[in-house]
Amino acid sequence: NSRVVIIGAGIVGCSLADELTARGWRDVTVLEQGPLAAPGGSTSHAPGLVFRTSPSRALTQYARYTVEKFSSLRHAGQACFLPVGGLEVATTEARRLDLHRKAGLAASWGVEGELVDPARCAELFPMLDPDTVLGGFHTPGDGLARATAACLAQIERASRRGARFLDRHTVTGVEREGGRVTGVVTDRGTFPADHVVSAAGFWGPVVGAMAGVDVPLLPLAHQYAKTAPLSGLEGVGADGVEAVRPILRHQDHDLYYREHLDPTGNGPGRIGIGTYAHRPLPVDPYTILPYDQAPKMPSSLPFTADDFAPSWTETGRLLPTLADSQVEEGFNGVFSFTPDGMPLLGESSAVRGFWLAEAVWVTHSAGAARAVAELMTDGRTTVDSHECDPHRFEKAQRSPAYVRERGERSFVEVYDVIHPLQPPGTGRPLRTSPFYPRQQELGAHFLESGGWERPHWYEANAPLVEELGLRLPERDSWSARHWSPIAAAEARLTREKVALYDMTPLRRLEVTGPGSLAFLQRMTSNNLKKRPGSVTYTLLLDENGGIRSDLTAARLAPDRWQLGANSPADLEWLVRHAPDDVQIRDITSGTCCIGVWGPLARELVQPLTPADFSHEAFGYFKARETYVGHIPVTALRVSYVGELGWELYTEADVGLRLWDTLWEAGQRLGVIAAGRSAFNSLRLEKGYRAWAADMTTEHTPEEAGVGFAVRSAKGDFVGRDALAARGAPARKLVCLTLDDPAAVVMGSEPVHVDGVVAGYVTSASYGYSVGRGVAYAWVPAAAAEPGTPVAVEYFGEKVAATVAAEPLFDPEMARIRR
Ligand code: FAD
Incomplete structure (x- = not known):
């Protein structure tokens, strides 16, 4: 029977006590410095407006739950x-x-x-x-949440189930031993604890400091x-x-x-x-x-x-x-x-048993508390909550100066019309790849993701639009923002010649040690028992078979792997489960990566390297450690854009030299630098899913169309039994093409099937090679057959679309495997 101490009896602390005791937790103590009825935090005077709709699906689902739950809660009749x-x-x-x-x-x-x-x-x-x-x-x-009444109703209910609420107890310290919490010190004594949850509202940073944990909120x-x-x-x-x-x-x-x-x-x-x-x-x-x-x-x-x-x-x-x-x-x-306006929910990786339930509005309080209770009970949430992971901020995004600058910005922008691609207006540039100076010289249009400056297209390629005679449909003012016809030229030249893509922000983990194969076999879904030099696309599943992340696992030596991963949560999850004979390191910041893709990629790279880059010697999904010019590289023959090529990884200090080497050698072939805008179009034409955007823990591999990365016969792995117990999928991730070649959508739009809303768009782009708007969307399985007519609602207009057989481009993979 684990002992839980919750610090703070605002709406979040009270909701969490209710959610935990509903799940059978019995030893729950809530410590509050003020008097219970209105302890003096933000909840005590919140006017309680609940507007549920947000661009964030998670926040909207949290808010829906708040409305549902508070509607059924009663206080004083x-x-x-x-x-x-x-x-x-x-x-x-x-x-x-x-x-x-x-x-x-x-x-x-x-x-x-x-x-x-x-x-x-x-x-x-x-x-x-x-x-x-x-x-x-x-x-x-x-409508209106009566926040104080909701606190009192949940205090009553949780108390009936055994929770203790102790007011006028000020927490002054958090005790730890061996990297775990052991208790909470107050002005009225110490409370031993196995789990401590900081639901201290805006005092979060003060309570966090007691445990040695950064709480990035302002x-x-x-x-x-x-x-x-x-x-x-x-x-x-x-x-x-x-x-x-x-x-x-x-x-x-x-x-x-x-x-x-x-x-x-x-x-x-x-x-x-x-x-x-x-x-x-x-x-x-x-x-x-x-x-x-x-x-x-x-x-x-x-x-x-x-x-x-x-x-x-x-x-x-x-x-x-x-x-x-x-x-x-x-x-x-x-x-x-917070710097991105989202809550902080989850366990600290620095101190086990120390949880954050912070930066939550009354609107989202019941859903956020449910998410934390689910994490504490089952280790996963019903509503995908990766946007609220407290580890989403990198080290460079946790300085007090950054948190203050971005926190103020969140305040200023709270009601602004924000384009989904709009970069933050302050604090840039923060993270840049070694190629940044060249990208600036080429007139990169930078947007930001995970603190990284990412080129979306390069003005230097503007003349190509004319030269290639590209005729593109007019865009409406919304979809024209942070977009340029130059992206079409970059996509075209990737398909026809060769382009350099900065893939540095792609997260890289190094896994080493004698137990590494057994560990990765247990943690991921595909079979990794292959010779060194092999690359495998595999999935991190949760115990329920939901997709926590997808990985590209390169076995570089018997006991050494490089993983292409997604969020910081991947590192956290792997480290948490790693046995003593496995070491895991995030090497993203110290390394960099260039994707060299296009039919001329081999002609560009081969003369620069002593290794044999022929198809026979260096096949698809293979890895080599070699040199390009003077630069040591790890080359992975993989492609997110559906063209021949390699990802070339090296240390950050020699990155610029690698770029220059490829750039100079590529001049005779007409090499260009290309950005994320072209990349996103090319990946969707090839049907490559992006974790977080297209699939999350709410989806199984089969539903998301990545069932090929599950090898149940290989032996036990996390999620295997749960997948085996699942029936046929009720919904599927499908590829839609928009019927009107001039139409585009952006993502998150509703999808109508037979006139009713039946799903939503995950990622979208214009497919420059196929000459149509392309959208991936979740729809009921019954509507997933290619040829099914649907409609995507874009700014109130119904845009006709059709479920397409995928991938749209090069289904035989002839362009990659040659
Ligand atoms: P709090 O309510 O602040 O609770 C934290 C508790 O922790 C406090 O009671 C505090 O005393 C206790 N505590 C802190 N440190 C210690 C310690 N060391 N020892 C013991 N106890 C401690 N949200 C909406 O959704 N809709 C709205 O319309 C809305 N309007 C708002 C209007 C105003 C003017 C304000 C200020 C906020 C508004 N909000 C609104 C935001 C909302 O009020 C807060 O986000 C929410 O109440 C936070 O709840 P909480 O439980 O996290 O924090």
């Missing part, structure tokens, strides 16, 4: 969720269009909603001047104010009803609104106004006084009226009747922002 609905309005054309995109996201993730005209907006929220808005998005199932103040009591809010106050009309968002001015009872509970209602329009107001969590010393609530700082003034003016424009009213009370409330 009342439900903990008020389903008043949600209304987001647009006052700019960009926002109006974005609401169409949002309606698509809602449909993809299972949230009901409809786009409405200005008159309907005013009907739903009568104070609103319809002349100020261009339209809205109405989600009837959104506390920021955010303004919330209430008007004087108003006439015209019929229904509010009657029988204690808190709110009747939908919660309202006016994101063009970073504002949101809800109805409130007046302080007596039976006068006329009033309006609460939240704003993100003010300057970022970072707060040092070490300076926030605990409850017994704070003048008010610790997380409630004095209202700075000047910061609020523009929001009040704008409110008067949108809701003219408020112009006669005034702000009666307001405060600057503190809560957490």
Whole structure:
């Protein structure tokens, strides 16, 4: 019976105690520095607006669960969720269009909603001047979480199942031994523990420091104010009803609104106004006084009226009747922002048994708590949660300066229209490959991923568009962002000549030791028992048979492997399971990689190397350690773009020289540098899945179309039994081509089958070789037959598409195997 201590009784700590005790955990103690009913963290004054739809599927699923759960929870006879609905309005054309995109996201993730005209907006929220808005998005199932009531209801329930909630206990230390937590020290004694969860809200970094764990979040103040009591809010106050009309968002001015009872509970209602329009107001969590010393609530700082003034003016424009009213009370409330705006959920790799459940909104609280409880109980989550993994930030992304800069940015951008490819506006460049200076010289258009600067295309290739006579369909303004016709030229030359791709950001792990083969056989799905010099595509599955990651495993010597992996979680997972005779190292930062791909790749590389790069001597999915010019390389004959070629790996210090060697030698062949935009098109034409985008732990290999990487006959491995017990897949990842050759979609759009939403797009691009938009999508298995007509909803338009036999390009693999 493991002992769990949860630090913090805000909405996250209370929800987690409830989720854990529901799963049979009995020894659960929640320690809280404040008094239980309203301990003084962010939850104590959260207005509780729940807009569920987000670009993140995980966050949307968390929010759906919060609504479902809080609707069934009751405190003092009342439900903990008020389903008043949600209304987001647009006052700019960009926002109006974005609401169409949002309606698509809602449909993809299972949230009901409809786009409405200005008159309907005013009907739903009568104070609103319809002349100020261009339209809205109405989600009837959104509404208000009664966060304090939800805490109390869950405290009651978890207590009945044996949990202890001890308030006025301030945690001052976390005890550790041998890399594990052993207890929690408070001002009122020490509590032994096998698991400690920090649900300390914006005090997370303070509690993290007690355990020697970085918690990359920034506390920021955010303004919330209430008007004087108003006439015209019929229904509010009657029988204690808190709110009747939908919660309202006016994101063009970073504002949101809800109805409130007046302080007596039976006068006329009033309006609460939240704003993100003010300057970022970072707060040092070490300076926030605990409850017994704070003048008010610790997380409630004095209202700075000047910061609020523009929001009040704008409110008067949108809701003219408020112009006669005034702000009666307001405060600057503190809560957490992370560098990418996502929560931090999971166990620390630095200290075993120390868990983070931080940077979570009330909106996502029940789902986030469920995810942490599932991780603690089963080691996996029902909703794929890789976006919330606390290890997603690399070392270089955890400095206080970075966390502050990006945290402030998250605040500023919280309601902005963000393009899925949009790079962060601050703190760049952070990570660059050794080829960066050459990429700059070639006019690379850089976007960012995992902190890396990644060229998407090179302006130096612009003349090729004319020279190749490329005629490309016009793009709409959204899909034209962070895109250039140059990508089409780069894709064409990869298919016709040869191109250099910077593959440095691809994560690389080195696995060594006498137990390495047995270990990798147990951890992954494909058969790796092959001669040194072999490369195998294999999968990391979880115990349930879900895809944790996919790997390219090169056996370089009997006991030495190089793995091409995905997220930092892969390292974490492997290290956690590795026996003593296996060592695992992340070598990404100290090494680099160039993909040399195209029909002329052999002509380019062969004269530079002493090794035989002929097809006979160096076959497909083989590896060699050799030299290119002066540079020692590990060459892997693999290709994500479907053309002949190699990935050439070397140490970072000689990387630039490798680039220059290939570049100079390639001039006679017309070599170009090519970027991610072309790469993504080429990979989709070949049907190569990208983990995270196309498949996650929620999917099995068979569903995702990577069943070929599972060799059940090889012996036992993680996930094997679970896969064997599964029936036929109910859904499949399929390739769609868009019927109109001019159409493009971007990803995450809903897919309609027989007129109803039945799935969603994972990755999409234009297929320059096939002359059509290509999209991968999850659809019901019944709709997975090639030839099935479907429609992809793009900004409210139904784009006709057809399930295609895959891969679209070179299914015989003739171009790669020669
Ligand atoms: P908290 O509620 O802060 O709980 C953490 C608890 O840990 C605290 O009670 C604290 O006392 C305790 N603690 C910390 N350190 C220690 C220690 N050393 N020892 C013992 N106990 C400790 N979210 C929405 O979804 N919708 C909204 O409309 C919304 N509006 C907001 C408006 C404002 C003005 C603010 C400030 C926030 C708003 N939020 C909203 C965000 C939301 O309130 C928070 O994200 C959420 O409440 C965080 O919950 P939590 O349990 O993680 O943290």
